[in-house]
Amino acid sequence: xxxxxxxxxxxxxxxxxxxxxxSPGRLSxxxxxxxxxxxxLGLAFLVLPLAGLLIRAPWPTLPQRLAEPHVLEALRLSxxxxxxxxxxxxxxxxxxxxxxxxxxxxxxxLVRALVTVPLVLPPVxxxxxxxxxxxxxxxxxxxxxxxxxxxxxxxxAGVIVAEAFVxxxxxxxxxxxxxxxxxxxxxxxxxTLGASRWTVFRxxxxxxxxxxxxxxxxxxxxxxxxxxxxxITFAGNFPGTTRTxxxxxxxxxxxxxxxxxxxxxxxxxxxxVILASLRDRWVSAS
Amino acid sequence: xxxxxxRWAVALPAVLVLGLSGCGSGGPDASTAPAAGAxxxxxxxxxxxxxxGTFTELGRxxxxxxxxxxVKFNFGSSATLAQQIAQGAPVDxxxxxxPATMKTVTDASLxxxxxxxxxxxxxxxxxxxxxxxxxxLADLTDAKVKVALCxxxxxxxxxxxxxxxxxxxxxxxxxxxxxVKATLTKVELGEVDAALVxxxxxxxxxxxxxxxxxxxxxxxxxxxxxxxxxxxxxxDLAEQFVDLVLSQQGRDVLTKAGFEAP
Numbered sequence: 001x002x003x004x005x006x007x008x009x010x011x012x013x014x015x016x017x018x019x020x021x022x023s024p025g026r027l028s029x030x031x032x033x034x035x036x037x038x039x040x041l042g043l044a045f046l047v048l049p050l051a052g053l054l055i056r057a058p059w060p061t062l063p064q065r066l067a068e069p070h071v072l073e074a075l076r077l078s079x080x081x082x083x084x085x086x087x088x089x090x091x092x093x094x095x096x097x098x099x100x101x102x103x104x105x106x107x108x109x110l111v112r113a114l115v116t117v118p119l120v121l122p123p124v125x126x127x128x129x130x131x132x133x134x135x136x137x138x139x140x141x142x143x144x145x146x147x148x149x150x151x152x153x154x155x156x157a158g159v160i161v162a163e164a165f166v167x168x169x170x171x172x173x174x175x176x177x178x179x180x181x182x183x184x185x186x187x188x189x190x191x192t193l194g195a196s197r198w199t200v201f202r203x204x205x206x207x208x209x210x211x212x213x214x215x216x217x218x219x220x221x222x223x224x225x226x227x228x229x230x231x232i233t234f235a236g237n238f239p240g241t242t243r244t245x246x247x248x249x250x251x252x253x254x255x256x257x258x259x260x261x262x263x264x265x266x267x268x269x270x271x272x273v274i275l276a277s278l279r280d281r282w283v284s285a286s
Numbered sequence: 287x288x289x290x291x292x293r294w295a296v297a298l299p300a301v302l303v304l305g306l307s308g309c310g311s312g313g314p315d316a317s318t319a320p321a322a323g324a325x326x327x328x329x330x331x332x333x334x335x336x337x338x339g340t341f342t343e344l345g346r347x348x349x350x351x352x353x354x355x356x357v358k359f360n361f362g363s364s365a366t367l368a369q370q371i372a373q374g375a376p377v378d379x380x381x382x383x384x385p386a387t388m389k390t391v392t393d394a395s396l397x398x399x400x401x402x403x404x405x406x407x408x409x410x411x412x413x414x415x416x417x418x419x420x421x422x423l424a425d426l427t428d429a430k431v432k433v434a435l436c437x438x439x440x441x442x443x444x445x446x447x448x449x450x451x452x453x454x455x456x457x458x459x460x461x462x463x464x465x466v467k468a469t470l471t472k473v474e475l476g477e478v479d480a481a482l483v484x485x486x487x488x489x490x491x492x493x494x495x496x497x498x499x500x501x502x503x504x505x506x507x508x509x510x511x512x513x514x515x516x517x518x519x520x521x522d523l524a525e526q527f528v529d530l531v532l533s534q535q536g537r538d539v540l541t542k543a544g545f546e547a548p
Contacts, residue, residue: 135475136476136477137477153460153477232464237437237462238462242461251464253369254365254366254369254440255365257369
């Protein structure tokens, strides 16, 4: 135990790999327009739609619209569900990423491809697939209802399941990337000093890949917060239990585009504030 | 003249007459309409989700009568479609499931005067094995019965509220779906025990769900209006498609699917 204690605080990667570690200030000279121009275009492409939302937002009526109980209800539901879904993804996704990065087993490439399926699957299709497995007449859902009397569709738990399904690949991919980038010699050193594989993971691996885990969790949370298709298909749409912000936006768009814009601005503001503060505290500090 | 005739002619003659009038009216007034006099071009139709089956069929009929013409459909909740039209979607024909949604388009002077072409009533849809033993509207108030309704913002939801109000019943659904097809799907998959959907959707499900009629449905009959858009890119072709829907042939297709004549 004491030995692993020594290893933990070391800032590894740089010194041991011998790779150069360029700092941003090292390269000087003029910015190449071949990079600068597309970069600025890309930025405009991403930012302009957001600007559109902000410009069209009905600012004078914004405060009173925000105070409406259904807005706060949807916002609270969105934040709770995305956070619980992210916690669930961390519990299941980090070990899965570890399995993919550290354990040789037949069919590993296939498993890795399968893990990314929810990324390419249209979320609505994901929702249908979830219904077929966890729905009341689904393969597992049937058994869940018969044994525990639990049904997931149309419940807040269903929202969390749908969000976790869609968001987990983001976490797994970024944690697996961090694991592959981490120097395995620290783990090997810990193992030769007598640490078990679990101890190695807990005391050496996890601290080393912490920034990757946090970045993955942030991505995962953001994806869960914006989840729409799988949620409305699997969990339905009812105020207070399953109507998250994206669903409320979609419904408002039916009759009252202004209300939809307000909801979008709120979701945007909350997510930007949370992501920005997390980034300052965790990601860049590491 | 020809159009008026076609409205009353039956089946095949109607197709021929429409075809002829397509040729005859040659120079469409809208400048963006295709130059080819034979009616080559594209008609874009936005139609309520509950019209998916019937309009797809009518679209094929129209294409057969106007060689070289394609009819493109966008099916969805009438409210969504109305919003898309208001945002400037290039549409020729709009067929809504309620006068209220059509009104949002006509009020903005985006479409000409609408004509009512069909009516639809609600039914209770239950899974084939009817697990909750639902047989009338009052059964839906049972807390143990899982009910799906359309959201009040879309026509089938507005009709459901009207029918339940007429019956003096209060139902707490587990979900408020975005359009009637999504509501029906929840029944087909057995995720809910009952839903209020249109009679036509029950028929379209081809036996996957059972429909139960109820007297209060008469209080919530939906009129379906259709109109050509003021800026219809297809010009005359759009009018001809509307004529087909309003013709006896169109009515036959709609009646077969369970719609009532207006």
